[in-house]
Amino acid sequence: MTNSNTQLRTRLAEWTDRVLPSPTALLESTVARYQREGRPVFRLGLGQPDFPTPDRAKQSAIQAIHDDFTGYTDTAGILPLRQAISKALRRDIGLEYGPDEIVVTVGGKHALFNTINTLCHPGDEVLIPVPYWVSFPEQVKFAGAKPVFVQTDEADGFKVTPRTLAPYVNGSTRLLILNQPNNPSGAVYSKKELAELADFIRERDLWVISDEVYSSFVFQPEGFTSIASFPGMRERAVVINAVSKAYGMTGWRIGYSAAPAEVSEAMLRLQSHTTSNPSSVAQKAALAAIEGPQDDQTVIREQYMARRDLLVEGVRRIRGLECLVPEGAFYVWADASDWLGRPVAGRPVATVDDLAAILLEEAGVAVMPGTGFGSPRHLRLSYSVALPEMQGGLAAMEALLGSK
Ligand SMILES: Cc1ncc(COP(=O)(O)O)c(C=O)c1O
CATH class of the missing domain: 3.40.640.10 (Type I PLP-dependent aspartate aminotransferase-like (Major domain))
Structure with a gap:
């Protein structure tokens, strides 16, 4: 830490030493930067629905x-x-x-x-x-x-x-x-x-x-x-x-x-x-x-369930990834621990954070590493994205990591 950083830290409240930044917010800003630079990203890291406000x-x-x-x-x-x-x-x-x-x-x-x-x-x-x-x-x-x-x-x-x-x-x-x-x-x-x-x-x-x-x-x-x-x-x-x-x-x-x-x-x-x-x-x-009428909730739920099934099937096809079928929300929690200690695209994978960074940089797929959610073994993939984006992301991941 530099001197000026040390001085600044001593001027800040004590909680600033304890509370970490939000990793989801950090990923979102990295993805936004990629998009500004015109680099295509399959956004499987997002935690927001893709349907519009009613x-x-x-x-x-x-x-x-x-x-x-x-x-x-x-x-x-x-x-x-x-x-x-x-x-x-x-x-x-x-x-x-x-x-x-x-x-x-x-x-x-x-x-x-x-x-x-x-x-x-x-x-x-x-x-x-x-x-x-x-x-x-x-x-x-x-x-x-x-x-x-x-x-x-x-x-x-x-x-x-x-x-x-x-x-x-x-x-x-x-x-x-x-x-x-x-x-x-x-x-x-x-x-x-x-x-x-x-x-x-x-x-x-x-x-x-x-x-x-x-x-x-x-x-x-x-x-x-x-x-x-x-x-x-x-x-x-x-x-x-x-x-x-x-x-x-x-x-x-x-x-x-x-x-x-x-x-x-x-x-x-x-x-x-x-x-x-x-x-x-x-x-x-x-x-x-x-x-207002809540009918669209049922339609959305059915769409999301179909997407969930596709994402689970896609993830289970990819080498080194395993997952349960989630019963709710819109995420797949994939065990990626097989990749720890094995290189991907010639780059070392010591942690799921490394793996997520490689997926973003080499395949243009944004996923959340499990670390921020308390797991050093998992990746979180979201199916709250339109089908073509989800399928594109899955194909890019499979091309990089290989099939089972
Ligand atoms: C489990 C959980 N609780 C609360 C929230 C916060 O939701 P809001 O965007 O309404 O603040 C989120 C958002 O991602 C969430 O995943």
Whole structure:
């Protein structure tokens, strides 16, 4: 580190030593640079749907601008939006939340940030099943709490159970972050698995954050169940969701939390001193998306399921890659550990980060290395891209790595 860097570091807050940059954001900026330079990239690294924001949402936002609906709103979000979210929660997960128990936020990420910073005391331990979404540990560290990583196995479908969680629980354990459908593994928990987890969480007197941002991408016939919906769980659960993935609205930045009133009131206090309300115009767009007919969700789900099957089949054809069939979200979590220690295109592969860099530079395929998700063995490939791009990416990977 240079002298000036050292001086700068000493002037920055202590958390800057603990919190890492977001690897997904870094990949996105590298891909953007490639595209600016006119180099073709197959974007299998992306975490956003390829379908557009629904027309009703766009029109509602345009109307909001024409109506000068451009001032501050309630910090918690406009009442009609919180009422629509309340209705959607009743419909989708069978839970009653009043508008005062819902806080509309700047994306799901912000709802998680509010929650973690409201529930965690310094030194509290937070259970994070591995693999995990990249921001969980960093947000926990930011809050002064300690991420405790709970390994999962491919044999268990990358899911935690009371048996695998138990050794990690002690007097400092505060909460479990349960993200399902899971980014990156695609794991979805059955009702039976959730009932067992719910018993465990109650017995150990823990909280649970249920990150449900991929809940509209569940492919198993049983559908999606929230852990918050089991007896005695609502009072110890915070449900997080967003319009980002469900409605192709990642850039609008609207998410929300649903939690017992006391927790929501505290989160609101934090939000009132940080972001205030999310964009008034984006709230109107989200309202139209959530309130309108939901038929397109089924169409999208079927399309994504077909793409999932193609991507799984394609990945399984490529030498040195293995994967399970994901039950939800829009990622394939491929075990690439066969490549570790073997050269690709004459270049050494010591880590999955090396492999991802080689795939990008030699084959023009952007994928996420598993490292940021807690795995040194995996690559995450996204099927939220149009078919030609996905097929082009698969063909380029197969040409570089070879077939089985
Ligand atoms: C598991 C998970 N939770 C939360 C988020 C955040 O979503 P948003 O874009 O609404 O902030 C993401 C985004 O990738 C995610 O994958």
